[in-house]
Amino acid sequence: MSRPAHRRPAYHKINKDLFVLTYGALVAQLCKDYEKDEDVNQYLDKMGYGIGTRLVEDFLARSCVGRCHSYSEITDIIAQVAFKMYLGITPSVTCNNSSRNEFSLILDKNPLVEFVEELPAGRSSLCYCNLLCGIIRGALEMVHLTADVTFLQDRLKGDSVTEIGIKFLKKQEEKKYRWKK
Amino acid sequence: MAIFSVYVVNKAGGLIYQLDSYAPRAEAEKTFSYPLDLLLKLHDERVLVAFGQRDGIRVGHAVLAINGMDVNGKYTADGKEVLEYLGNPANYPVSIRFGRPRLTSNEKLMLASMFHSLFAIGSQLSPEQGSSGIEMLETDTFKLHCYQTLTGIKFVVLADPRQAGIDSLLRKIYEIYSDFTLFTQPSWTLGPSWCGCFVGGRKQLCWLHKSLQPPRRLCSNCSAWQWC
Numbered sequence A: 001m002s003r004p005a006h007r008r009p010a011y012h013k014i015n016k017d018l019f020v021l022t023y024g025a026l027v028a029q030l031c032k033d034y035e036k037d038e039d040v041n042q043y044l045d046k047m048g049y050g051i052g053t054r055l056v057e058d059f060l061a062r063s064c065v066g067r068c069h070s071y072s073e074i075t076d077i078i079a080q081v082a083f084k085m086y087l088g089i090t091p092s093v094t095c096n097n098s099s100r101n102e103f104s105l106i107l108d109k110n111p112l113v114e115f116v117e118e119l120p121a122g123r124s125s126l127c128y129c130n131l132l133c134g135i136i137r138g139a140l141e142m143v144h145l146t147a148d149v150t151f152l153q154d155r156l157k158g159d160s161v162t163e164i165g166i167k168f169l170k171k172q173e174e175k176k177y178r179w180k181k
Numbered sequence B: 001m002a003i004f005s006v007y008v009v010n011k012a013g014g015l016i017y018q019l020d021s022y023a024p025r026a027e028a029e030k031t032f033s034y035p036l037d038l039l040l041k042l043h044d045e046r047v048l049v050a051f052g053q054r055d056g057i058r059v060g061h062a063v064l065a066i067n068g069m070d071v072n073g074k075y076t077a078d079g080k081e082v083l084e085y086l087g088n089p090a091n092y093p094v095s096i097r098f099g100r101p102r103l104t105s106n107e108k109l110m111l112a113s114m115f116h117s118l119f120a121i122g123s124q125l126s127p128e129q130g131s132s133g134i135e136m137l138e139t140d141t142f143k144l145h146c147y148q149t150l151t152g153i154k155f156v157v158l159a160d161p162r163q164a165g166i167d168s169l170l171r172k173i174y175e176i177y178s179d180f181t182l183f184t185q186p187s188w189t190l191g192p193s194w195c196g197c198f199v200g201g202r203k204q205l206c207w208l209h210k211s212l213q214p215p216r217r218l219c220s221n222c223s224a225w226q227w228c
Helices: A017-033 A037-062 A071-086 A130-142 B081-085 B104-123 B166-184 B199-211
Strands: A092-095 A102-105 A147-153 A162-167 B003-009 B015-020 B027-032 B041-043 B046-051 B063-065 B096-097 B136-138 B143-148 B155-160 B216-220 B226-228
Touching: A017 A037, A037 A071, A037 A130, A037 B143, A037 B166, A071 A092, A071 A102, A071 A130, A071 A162, A130 A147, A130 A162, B003 B104, B003 B166, B015 B104, B041 B081, B063 B081, B104 B143, B143 B166, B155 B166
Parallel strands: none
Antiparallel strands: A092 A102, A102 A162, A147 A162, B003 B015, B003 B155, B027 B096, B041 B046, B046 B063, B063 B096, B136 B143, B143 B155, B216 B226
């Protein structure tokens, strides 16, 4: 059954540098507020979770994605549609294990760290972009999927690439809410 | 009006937004003498016309006011029972206003949660796996269209049976809603609560609402409004 083509409305656009610098200022302020890196990471994740639960509605309303039938499909959509829509980049997807519930998004270009030279001294375990992990986790939870999202590798910490790992956990009660095609 | 009402139900079954069309409902006020030639009955805390339709007073209309004073459910403004009052010849001649009963907020909340449950039952009754749930409910006087998002929010629109383009309207409402939750009210908890402040979105909805009247329809190719 074909549905009428859905025309995308105008986006709310802001200056990219403003966005990146604001994010940097946010992380800097959190570093001032919390001494431990784990606390900053956790707070960023929590903030990201709140953003993700709302962002998913915007994403679903504006993109025409239908029901996904597998975890790999979901990860592909996150990488190719969502990241492209909101950050303008397309990370590549790899599957980490044979049971096909652990995936990695390899970001070769991360716009959020454009103005970051290096992590401050004494902040070696800070996950600068942990907000992204929270966003992905929050968004997946709103479509009844629980996942552990963490940074597996980070260029700012000296690794060669930036890698976000998504590990899908046991599905939440799925039978109550049917997804629409 | 082609669109009668819009309901937004969250994934827990609670009504979070409701909009009714503002077309004036047909009301009729007449003066009666004893005995009353209409048969009235008590139903759901309201006094309805059961038989004796005439002059704009239809079966199913409720008693809205007696002698100019609004009734309070089955009681008059003074606290007397309406049926008892109208059974007493000493109170005549009396002027009674009849009209279509309006749903109270509580009734709307209840109906929305009932629809949510029916929707879930509908999905489970499906012989095929992964049914979409109730998409349309058709009656002779209106069509109910429902769109459930992947996050479990349902957008329900009651419209004229001949009205086309409701699918696009439902998606447009979803966009307005997502703008609202993301930008206008980020601190709004995503739970069952009366949200009277969906105002910016409401203005857009009202605009869409007014513009969705026959004979205009949404062109399926370019999503532009066309005259039939």
